[in-house]
Amino acid sequence: MQYCESFDGKQVNYYINEPFKLISSIAKEQQVIYLIDACVYEQHASLFENHPHILIPSGENSKCWDIIHSIIEQLLQFNANRQSLLVGVGGGVVGDITGFVAAIYMRGIEFGLVPTTLLSMVDASIGGKNGINFGEQKNLVGTFNLPSFILMDYSFLNSLPLDEFKNGFGEIIKYACLSDVRFFDMLFMHTIEDYQKDIHKIDALIQHCVSTKNKMVMADFKESHVRKLLNFGHTIGHAIEKAHSIPHGQAVGLGILYACKLSEVLRKFDPANTLKIKNLLQQYQLPTHIDFSNTLIDSIVRHDKKSNAVGIDFILLDAIGKPHIQNISIDQLKKLIAASTL
Numbered sequence: 001m002q003y004c005e006s007f008d009g010k011q012v013n014y015y016i017n018e019p020f021k022l023i024s025s026i027a028k029e030q031q032v033i034y035l036i037d038a039c040v041y042e043q044h045a046s047l048f049e050n051h052p053h054i055l056i057p058s059g060e061n062s063k064c065w066d067i068i069h070s071i072i073e074q075l076l077q078f079n080a081n082r083q084s085l086l087v088g089v090g091g092g093v094v095g096d097i098t099g100f101v102a103a104i105y106m107r108g109i110e111f112g113l114v115p116t117t118l119l120s121m122v123d124a125s126i127g128g129k130n131g132i133n134f135g136e137q138k139n140l141v142g143t144f145n146l147p148s149f150i151l152m153d154y155s156f157l158n159s160l161p162l163d164e165f166k167n168g169f170g171e172i173i174k175y176a177c178l179s180d181v182r183f184f185d186m187l188f189m190h191t192i193e194d195y196q197k198d199i200h201k202i203d204a205l206i207q208h209c210v211s212t213k214n215k216m217v218m219a220d221f222k223e224s225h226v227r228k229l230l231n232f233g234h235t236i237g238h239a240i241e242k243a244h245s246i247p248h249g250q251a252v253g254l255g256i257l258y259a260c261k262l263s264e265v266l267r268k269f270d271p272a273n274t275l276k277i278k279n280l281l282q283q284y285q286l287p288t289h290i291d292f293s294n295t296l297i298d299s300i301v302r303h304d305k306k307s308n309a310v311g312i313d314f315i316l317l318d319a320i321g322k323p324h325i326q327n328i329s330i331d332q333l334k335k336l337i338a339a340s341t342l
């Protein structure tokens, strides 16, 4: 059993191996309803025997109104009420959906998360943001809503496909760029295989990312200043994710590279560091090249939550571990992207 500080001062309990026993002890008299990623359910069905559950089709397309509608219908069939507890079991998609449904069902019910992808363990399950997509816009509709608990059972990573494990490193490398050079250099010394084989290494990695995110969330829950830094790589990353239908972690990696290129022009970021980050992305087997067409960027960026009447708060780097927020007009952003080649 392990503990990690949470941003609201309470301890978030991290249990390895037997989260379901813990949930029953937390839930006490509460009705618990699991919202489970369909792929996770397929591989771990026995864990959910005799537990009321709702399956969520795997993939980003589930972050939509139709799925929310269907979940609410099923909650009604289970007679879920204000005292019920929802537990989301899956990756970032299920986490985002669970937090959102919990925020709006009967004006808000309690929920907890059991993240099952590396990406959701290091990032998506932490910090209380949730939401669904709307048309071309990622996460346009959502709330800030904290889970009562986050349970990490690293044994779920054993069934995670290798490509999904790699996707987690999109967000991990984001933390390496934002937080400190030592963490960045430590990633250079390891490989995907090292982390797959060694639970202690993966635990240290997850704890570092969670603690970095918690500090920023604690300082700025509603994302009006320092929390914006966590969007490093995400402005262009979200546009790439939507335009090319690629996984979030890969898109973030590509968004990081674009942000580095823009940092070279706007913040004198050393091109040698861009190359280092590119090498690190390649080491963790993430894509570092895409023929990104600028055509969608306008509509996607204009509705980004970091945009205002002047432009968009874009996260740049002065150096590795030294991020900077700069408002950039959409026209300037489009020109800079057009002039950048990865």
Ligand SMILES: NC(=O)c1ccc[n+]([C@@H]2O[C@H](COP(=O)([O-])OP(=O)(O)OC[C@H]3O[C@@H](n4cnc5c(N)ncnc54)[C@H](O)[C@@H]3O)[C@@H](O)[C@H]2O)c1
Pocket: 037, 038, 039, 040, 043, 058, 059, 060, 063, 090, 091, 092, 093, 094, 096, 116, 117, 118, 119, 120, 123, 124, 125, 126, 127, 128, 129, 130, 131, 138, 139, 156, 157, 158, 159, 160, 161, 164, 167, 248, 249
């Ligand atoms: N709310 C936030 O703060 C936040 C932060 C980052 C990302 N996100 C969101 O998270 C989503 C991406 O999350 P993700 O990468 O976890 O993707 P995901 O939830 O789509 O999961 C990826 C794939 O892995 C499968 N899977 C999950 N766990 C498994 C397991 N243990 N064994 C076998 N298969 C498993 C799923 O079925 C799916 O096909 C995006 O929608 C992104 O916008 C949210």
